[in-house]
Amino acid sequence: MIGYLSVKKIDEKHVGGLLVVDESGIPHEFKYTDPIIPNQLQKILYGKSLETYLHVEIISKSLLKKIENKPDIIFTDNPVLIESGENVFFTSSFIPSADETESSPEECVIPYGSSAIRFVSKQQISQEKEEKLKQILDQVDVLEPFQRLEKALEYVCRSSSS
Numbered sequence: 001m002i003g004y005l006s007v008k009k010i011d012e013k014h015v016g017g018l019l020v021v022d023e024s025g026i027p028h029e030f031k032y033t034d035p036i037i038p039n040q041l042q043k044i045l046y047g048k049s050l051e052t053y054l055h056v057e058i059i060s061k062s063l064l065k066k067i068e069n070k071p072d073i074i075f076t077d078n079p080v081l082i083e084s085g086e087n088v089f090f091t092s093s094f095i096p097s098a099d100e101t102e103s104s105p106e107e108c109v110i111p112y113g114s115s116a117i118r119f120v121s122k123q124q125i126s127q128e129k130e131e132k133l134k135q136i137l138d139q140v141d142v143l144e145p146f147q148r149l150e151k152a153l154e155y156v157c158r159s160s161s162s
Contacts, residue, residue: 006078035156060081060088073133075146
């Protein structure tokens with residue numbers, strides 16, 4: 001099982017979702033939060049840290065606790081969210097330059113077609129985890145479920161307005 005964690009700010013509403021799929025990309029579980037609209041006092045008290053606090057502490061961590069099908073690996077499209085848990089990896093596609101090297105033990109770059117996928121974790125990525133990431137890349141398009149998740153979160157925000 002593979003998890004996809006995303007938190008979005010849509011029309012001043014903060015909403016998060018966690019989609020768990022199998023190796024074929026078929027959804028097995030989807031959890032989401034009700035959209036959160038911070039009040040003026042919260043904006044004043046938290047200042048610039050409000051968004052990070054909401055996205056990591058309130059939304060992401062609560063989603064990770066609620067999930068029943070615990071995935072081996074959880075991908076996120078937001079680097080801040082790697083603070084949410086041990087198996088959370090920020091995932092991004094890029095075209096590496098000839099002199100591009102891995103910059104830290106918390107990061108690994110795996111060739112993927114004509115580009116590469118960069119994985120970043122809050123802790124050192126073990127050889128075993130890197131092999132698991134390579135295996136997942138061989139089986140599925142790791143970025144596509146983020147598109148489904150984003151559409152689902154937009155739907156949740158629109159539905160809450162009705």
